[in-house]
Amino acid sequence: MKSLKICDIGLAPDTSHAFHSMLKVVSGRSKAAWSVGGVGDADVMIASSEGDPASFAAWGASGKPYVLVIDDRGSWPPAPFVLRHPFRVMQLLSILDDVAEELCAHSAPASVDTAAWSAAEALRQCMSRAGSGEWQVARGDLGEEIWLGGGHAHADPSTLARLRERDIHLSAFRPVRNGPGAGTTAFPLCDLAWFVGVRGAGQLAPWLEADAGYRLRRWPDFGRLGVTAGLLELCAYATTRVWTPAALANATGQSPDAVNRFLNAASLAGLLATTHAARGEASHPRAGAGMPSGWRRLIGGLRRKLGLAA
Secondary structure (H helix, E strand, O other), X not given: OEEEEEEEEOOOHHHHHHHHHHHHHOOOOOOEEEEEOOOXXXXXXXXXXXXXXXXXXXXXXXXXXXXXXXXXXXXOOXXXXXXXXXXXXXXXXXXXXXXXXXXXXXXXXXXXXXHHHHHHHHHHHHHOOOOOOOEEEEEOOOOOEEEEEOOEXXXXXXXXXXHHHOOOOOOOOEEEOOOOOOOOEEEEHHHHHHHHHHOOOOOOOOOOOOOOEEEEOOOOOHHHHOOOHHHHHHHHXXXXXXXXXXXXXXXXXXXHHHHHHHHHHHHHOOOEEEEOOOHHHHHOOOOOOOOOHHHHHHHHHHHHHOOOOO
């Protein structure tokens, strides 16, 4: 079992006490042996989503993961690891296991030298520095500009409308000294990440592996993003268990391209958990391991509500 250290930065006293107490409760039940460390030697940081941007920027530059803590009324930030306070034991255990998986399976990012992945790869790297004061900008194929900064994406209304309705082929994001001018609208960074993935190339993203297992941590906000029947089905299947891309395509009957785009989007938006330990089970799910009947009824109801029923 790998030993990992986690540091607490800027949590409120009651939140910090609750976290340290619950860390003892999950001891021996996680995939790693967790202990509390200092900023200098910790592998992971846990901090409030309302914390000091400078601390996030310094930690993000290290390339180490961090867990953001939000309260029950907080909106979900654009980060892959998020805990809602008050904590629940299984919620904390699940997040710690996801972080341990990422750290244990960590390898250098795959190099991306094609235009098809330049914007997605740059956006993926920017997500880890979402709370910093840096500004990044990318241009679309018709000269549109999309900005990243302060934990949000920014675009003028016409560009935002086009992004929501159809594809925009973006160049790689590049750092700039100044932010966008007047007239731009801020929108969630995770929304941009979803659009870039779900409307991008049909191949599996270079940072994902075809023989790894994947599951959905939480659903996208389809109220903002829009939804299709196919995406509803993929979300339902990916929530219930771990799948390889090929097994998910086989179970749902959807094309490999559609499944790859879904996984790419979920990964970019911080919604996807990767599992390497159960590759055999994920590749060859046991009989009857598809969508439970309760999920089928839920999806059927959602499709009728959204006008997606056949």
